[in-house]
Amino acid sequence: MSFGQSTVLGYPRIGPNRELKKAVEAYWAGRVSSEELETTAKTLRAEVWQTLRDARLDAIPSNTFSYYDQVLDTAVAVGAIPDRFERLGLSDLDTYFAMARGVDEEPALELTKWFDTNYHYLVPEIDEETIFRARPEKALREYAEAAALGITTRPVLVGPATFLLLAKGVSPFDRLGELTDAYGEILGLLADAGVEWVQLDEPAYVTDRTAGEIDALRAVYHRLAGLERRPKIFVATYFGELGDALPALLDTPIEALGLDLVAGPGNLARLTAAGPLGGKTIVAGLVDGHNIWRTDLRAAATTGATVAGLADHVAVSTSCSLLHVPVDLSVEKNLDPDLYARLAFARQKVDEVVLLGKALRDGTASLPAPLPPTPASWRNTSVRDRLAALTPADRQRGSYDERAAAQQQRLGLPDLATTTIGSFPQTAELRKARAELRTGTLDEAGYAARMRNEVEQVIRLQERLGLDVLVHGEPERNDMVQYFGDQLDGFATTHLGWVQSYGSRCVRPPIIYGDVARKAPMTVEMSAYAQSLTAKPVKGMLTGPVTILAWSFVRNDQPRADTADQVALALRNETVDLEAAGIKVIQVDEPALRETLPLRKADQKAYLDWAVGSFRLATSGVADDTQVHTHLCYSEFGEVITAIDALDADVTSIEASRSKMEVLDDLAAIGYSRGVGPGVWDIHSPRVPSQDEVVDAVRRAVSAVPARRLWVNPDCGLKTRGYAEVEASLKHLVAAAAEVRGS
Ligand code: GLN
Ligand code: ZN
Numbered sequence: 001m002s003f004g005q006s007t008v009l010g011y012p013r014i015g016p017n018r019e020l021k022k023a024v025e026a027y028w029a030g031r032v033s034s035e036e037l038e039t040t041a042k043t044l045r046a047e048v049w050q051t052l053r054d055a056r057l058d059a060i061p062s063n064t065f066s067y068y069d070q071v072l073d074t075a076v077a078v079g080a081i082p083d084r085f086e087r088l089g090l091s092d093l094d095t096y097f098a099m100a101r102g103v104d105e106e107p108a109l110e111l112t113k114w115f116d117t118n119y120h121y122l123v124p125e126i127d128e129e130t131i132f133r134a135r136p137e138k139a140l141r142e143y144a145e146a147a148a149l150g151i152t153t154r155p156v157l158v159g160p161a162t163f164l165l166l167a168k169g170v171s172p173f174d175r176l177g178e179l180t181d182a183y184g185e186i187l188g189l190l191a192d193a194g195v196e197w198v199q200l201d202e203p204a205y206v207t208d209r210t211a212g213e214i215d216a217l218r219a220v221y222h223r224l225a226g227l228e229r230r231p232k233i234f235v236a237t238y239f240g241e242l243g244d245a246l247p248a249l250l251d252t253p254i255e256a257l258g259l260d261l262v263a264g265p266g267n268l269a270r271l272t273a274a275g276p277l278g279g280k281t282i283v284a285g286l287v288d289g290h291n292i293w294r295t296d297l298r299a300a301a302t303t304g305a306t307v308a309g310l311a312d313h314v315a316v317s318t319s320c321s322l323l324h325v326p327v328d329l330s331v332e333k334n335l336d337p338d339l340y341a342r343l344a345f346a347r348q349k350v351d352e353v354v355l356l357g358k359a360l361r362d363g364t365a366s367l368p369a370p371l372p373p374t375p376a377s378w379r380n381t382s383v384r385d386r387l388a389a390l391t392p393a394d395r396q397r398g399s400y401d402e403r404a405a406a407q408q409q410r411l412g413l414p415d416l417a418t419t420t421i422g423s424f425p426q427t428a429e430l431r432k433a434r435a436e437l438r439t440g441t442l443d444e445a446g447y448a449a450r451m452r453n454e455v456e457q458v459i460r461l462q463e464r465l466g467l468d469v470l471v472h473g474e475p476e477r478n479d480m481v482q483y484f485g486d487q488l489d490g491f492a493t494t495h496l497g498w499v500q501s502y503g504s505r506c507v508r509p510p511i512i513y514g515d516v517a518r519k520a521p522m523t524v525e526m527s528a529y530a531q532s533l534t535a536k537p538v539k540g541m542l543t544g545p546v547t548i549l550a551w552s553f554v555r556n557d558q559p560r561a562d563t564a565d566q567v568a569l570a571l572r573n574e575t576v577d578l579e580a581a582g583i584k585v586i587q588v589d590e591p592a593l594r595e596t597l598p599l600r601k602a603d604q605k606a607y608l609d610w611a612v613g614s615f616r617l618a619t620s621g622v623a624d625d626t627q628v629h630t631h632l633c634y635s636e637f638g639e640v641i642t643a644i645d646a647l648d649a650d651v652t653s654i655e656a657s658r659s660k661m662e663v664l665d666d667l668a669a670i671g672y673s674r675g676v677g678p679g680v681w682d683i684h685s686p687r688v689p690s691q692d693e694v695v696d697a698v699r700r701a702v703s704a705v706p707a708r709r710l711w712v713n714p715d716c717g718l719k720t721r722g723y724a725e726v727e728a729s730l731k732h733l734v735a736a737a738a739e740v741r742g743s
Contacts, residue, residue, distance in 0.1 A: 001196050001232075003256050003281045003315050004058025006357030009199070009236050009289065010156060010321025011052065012346050013065045014500050015044045016328055021504040024067060028101075034093050041065065045142060049151045055350045058357065059315065061199060062146050062153035063139040064323075067093075068100040068503045071121035071166060072109070074158040075099075078182045079133030080167075082109075082125045100503055110168065111502055113595055115203060115239045117290065117324050118509075118551065120502035126169035132178050134185035140193050147194075155190060157183075159200035159235065161217045166204060173213070180220050187230040197256075198231040200224075202249075203320075206240035206264060207599045214248050221252035232256070238285060238320035240264045240599050247274050258283035261303055262319035263290065268303065271310055282311040285319035287344075287352045292325050292497075292511060292553045294344040295352045297367045301359045308360055316356040322346040326497035326508075338375045339492055339513050374557070378514030380489065383566055390565070395616035398624045400674055403650060406625035411537055411584060415707035416698065416737045417468040419677070421631050421653060422541045422587065423717035424458045424473035425726060434478060451476045452529060459533045461727070466734045469585055470538045472530035474719065480543045480589065481551040485510030488570055489517040491552070511553045516566035521577045528581040539629065540578040540586040542571055545614040550592035561610035571618035579622045586626060588619055590647070591633035594640050604639070612646045619649065627651065633716055635663040635678075642670055651675035655715040657682040657689075657697060664704035676705055679715030680736070681729050686721065688728045694736035702740060712737040 014020045023040040026032040045065045052060045066073050075081065076096060084106050085099050100122055102108035109122040139155040146153040160179045164172045183200075190198055205217060225233055235249055236258035242249070246267065249257050259267040261284055271282065284307045286300040308314045329345040344352060359367055397403060433450045436442035442450075458473035477483040485491040491510045498506040523540060531538040545567040554563055575586050593615075598607050619628045630649040635656050637644060644652060644667070656663050656678030664678055680697040681689050694712075701710055712733060718726050 003197065003232075003234065003283070003313060005361060006057050006316050006353045007059035007154075007283065008052070008057065008061065008318045008322055008350060008353060009201075009238065009258065009285070010061055010064040010070075010323050011048050011350075012323055012325070012327045012500070013044065013048070014327070014498060014506055015047075016331065017496065018498050018506055020044055020067075021506055024504045028097070034091070041067065042145065045145060046149060049146045049149060049153065051347065052350060053151050055347075056354050057350055059197070060146070060151060060153045061156045062142045063155040063157065064321065065142060067096065069120075069122050070156075071114075071124065071158055071163070072096065072100060073138060074163055075122075075124045077134075077136050077139060077157060077186065078163070078179060079135050080124050080126060080130050082127070083129050115207075116596060116599055117239075118499070118501055118507065119324060121166070124163065124167040124172075126164070126167045126172040126175060128170070130169075130175070132175070132182035134182050134189060136186045136189055139186075140189065143190070143193060143195055152196070154197040154199050154234065155195060156199040156201065156236075157186070159202040159220075161213070161220055162202045162204035165213070173216070176216055176220065180223055183220075183224060184227055184230075187224060187227060187233075190231050191229045195231045197234055199234045199236050199258075201236045201238075202245075203236075203238050205242055205245035206237055206260070208601050209243075209245060211244070214245050217245055218248040218251055221249060221254050225253040225255075234258060234281075234283065236283070238263070238289070241266045242270065246270045250274050250277060250280065254280070256281035256283055256315075258285060258317060260285040260319040261307075262286070262288045268306060271307065277311045279312050281313040281315055282307050283315045283317045285317050286356055287316070287318045287349050289318035289320040289322050289349065290324050291556060292343050292345060293556055294342055294348070294371065295356075296370060297352060297355060297359070298364060298370060300356055301364045301367060304356055304360050314360060316353050316360060318349055318353060322349055324499060325349065326494065326499055328496075331496050332494055334495060335492060338378075339511070342371060342374075342513070343511075345497070374514070378490070380515035380517050383515045383517050383569060386569055387562065387565055390617070395613055395620055397620045397622075397628075397648060400648070400650070403624045403627075404674075406623075407627045407650065410625045411627065413468055414741065416702075416710055416712050416741050418712045418734050418737050419467060419469040419539070419653075420462075420471055420714055420730070421717045422471050422474050422539070422589070423477070423719035424461075424471070424475070425721055425723050426475070426478075426719045427723070430454060430475050451526070455526065455530050456533055459530055459538070463534060463536065465727070465730050467730065468536065470530070470534060470536050471541060472526055472538060474541060474717070476526060479507075481548050482508070482510055484522060484543055484548060485512075485552060487519065487522045488567075489519055490514040490566070491516070507551070509552050512549070512555055512563060514555070516563065516570055518570035518573050522574055524574070524577045524581050527578055527583050531582055537584045540575070540583040542574060542586065542588045542618075544588045544590035544593075544630070545571060545618055546596065546611045547590050547592040550596045561614070564610060564614035565617055568614040568618040572621040575619060575626075575628075576621045579626050584626060585629060586619075586622065587629035587631060588615065588649075589631045590615060591631065593632060593643065594634060594637065597640060608640065608643045608646075612643050615647050629653065629675075631716075635659045637663065637666065641666050645670055645672045649674065651677060651711060653677035653679065653711065653713050655679050656701075657715050661697065661700045661704065664701055668704055673709070675709050675711060677711030677713040680712055681714040681733055683714045683716050683718060683721055686725055688725050689732060691732040691735050691739070694732050695739050698736055698740045707741070
């Protein structure tokens with residue numbers, strides 16, 4: 001059977017209203033049984049397949065449902081359940097959730113970002129004890145479930161090479177031969193069940209790979225495609241250009257190869273250069289699965305036609321799984337009609353794929369006309385003029401030495417100054433206040449009063465604890481990007497635009513659709529109020545331009561660098577206003593600086609240049625004696641480490657407690673010589689560190705960085721912690737700083 005004309009690489013599994021999240025969390029809380037959970041899941045799966053069938057999609061994927069994560073599902077399908085979980089003796093479902101979330105006696109698998117998306121997968125653990133086995137029960141069950149509805153599907157699994165490249169352990173990739181055997185068995189079992197096509201995802205090959213890794217990929221697919229009893233094999237790749245892996249895969253007898261022609265336009269040239277395609281189907285990823293804009297169908301059809309000129313068979317697809325976009329635009333009732341007309345969520349993207357598939361066969365006559373130009377009201381000429389007039393001086397502060405002297409004179413801070421990263425616990429009362437504001441039981445004034453009350457308590461607590469630089473605690477922010485998006489021109493908020501981030505956690509990224517501008521000060525009133533309560537300096541708290549972009553859906557009609565600079569200009573205005581309101585220390589958080597690093601090394605410098613430039617634009621409008629802090633949520637900087645220096649912040653706080661301060665040596669090695677606050681308390685765990693432990697951490701830090709430049713702070717914000725832990729831990733932190741200072 002041929003592949004068909006149109007397909008998607010995957011579809012959101014959370015349900016139109018986050019039904020899966022609610023069901024899974026109810027199961028975790030013991031409110032519903034595993035049978036009830038499974039019933040909900042089955043209904044959601046059936047709805048997806050029926051939706052895709054009713055949309056007249058030719059080739060429908062299955063096994064894209066997951067209770068938590070598709071990489072974890074694949075680990076289970078190949079028997080890679082670490083012994084430490086197997087040993088717990090739990091049911092299959094609870095073993096699965098134990099790997100995903102941990103249990104009292106065993107921490108979970110590590111959670112890491114999935115390529116350049118905001119989705120997080122669980123990192124498989126492979127060790128000598130791992131014995132790969134074919135366990136494709138889930139894929140078989142879902143195939144049969146769909147078949148019972150009269151729907152033929154194509155089971156999807158992460159491919160063996162990518163699976164091992166993402167795994168951790170002692171040289172997991174050396175186990176590729178054994179793992180390929182297990183996949184061979186899986187393919188046999190799928191064939192026995194009547195499966196005609198299987199999709200194996202190999203996105204790891206759009207990142208830089210060695211010649212050896214590419215040879216190994218070729219060998220895997222020679223072997224799998226050489227099996228007698230197997231479904232037809234579709235190898236899907238996405239998020240970028242395949243490079244040398246493209247001819248390598250074409251070299252194998254697989255039946256279909258998927259290419260991302262949105263994030264990897266160069267795949268087309270590579271395909272053209274590859275020569276005869278040997279009867280393979282090319283699955284052309286023409287509809288962006290990673291962003292929410294409608295496709296320019298005519299342009300996409302032209303690309304599709306080019307591919308059709310090269311291959312015997314072409315199918316149209318999304319560029320990647322639709323997992324990364326919200327489910328359905330049609331439920332959004334409050335969006336500006338001009339914006340609505342330009343958007344496509346998962347359900348709408350399926351229609352686009354189907355239309356493009358038809359156009360390939362019947363010509364482009366029936367394709368809708370392209371959209372008219374964007375409305376003039378989305379443009380902001382004053383922002384554009386300001387951007388055009390920027391010079392390098394607008395991204396440059398005075399020399400660090402002079403700044404440091406001026407700041408010390410003004411702030412008079414001790415060595416080993418203590419501070420926190422910004423948020424204090426988001427309590428049940430705060431969440432209740434937000435809910436009441438939403439439902440109207442609490443008015444704006446009442447809400448503001450509660451927030452001010454919270455700020456006052458947080459300030460009093462910090463004074464009692466004896467911290468040196470205080471924060472207001474961020475009670476008014478449910479999300480560090482949404483909070484700013486809600487207040488800036490050019491941003492829109494959806495009602496149900498949820499996207500899975502990890503497990504049951506979903507986020508609702510704002511949409512940046514037009515020129516960004518600040519309507520009015522966003523944080524000044526709250527910061528000034530906090531400052532009015534104390535003689536100690538209170539940090540102003542902003543989210544940086546790179547992070548705001550990283551956690552939003554971003555317009556694609558201009559370079560991201562320009563959008564980042566527009567955001568930066570709005571933040572620059574805010575810093576200047578904070579300064580005028582008496583704020584002496586301003587922190588601009590950039591936790592996403594590293595996560596949006598391009599997948600290929602060749603693209604990284606250009607990114608870092610504009611990312612660093614935008615941060616500097618946002619932060620260089622203030623006087624020398626205003627101290628700029630930044631916060632980055634991690635400590636493994638790799639090659640990004642020089643960018644940390646280039647940000648030119650006066651103080652950089654980073655995660656360090658779990659990595660034992662090693663990052664300080666890395667910073668020293670590149671000559672970083674400004675303030676640094678390596679986290680001395682791991683806030684990701686509810687554990688309260690003892691004073692001695694914190695003293696140890698501070699001493700280690702002091703051995704790498706002079707005390708004058710060293711700050712003592714937690715790893716990250718405290719919003720997920722409870723007050724009991726926060727108070728006890730901060731007490732130890734302040735006492736530890738004093739102890740080391742005095743010794
Ligand atoms: N200021 C933020 C907070 O404390 C920083 C959060 C983050 O780095 N992700 O919550
Ligand atoms: Zn952080």
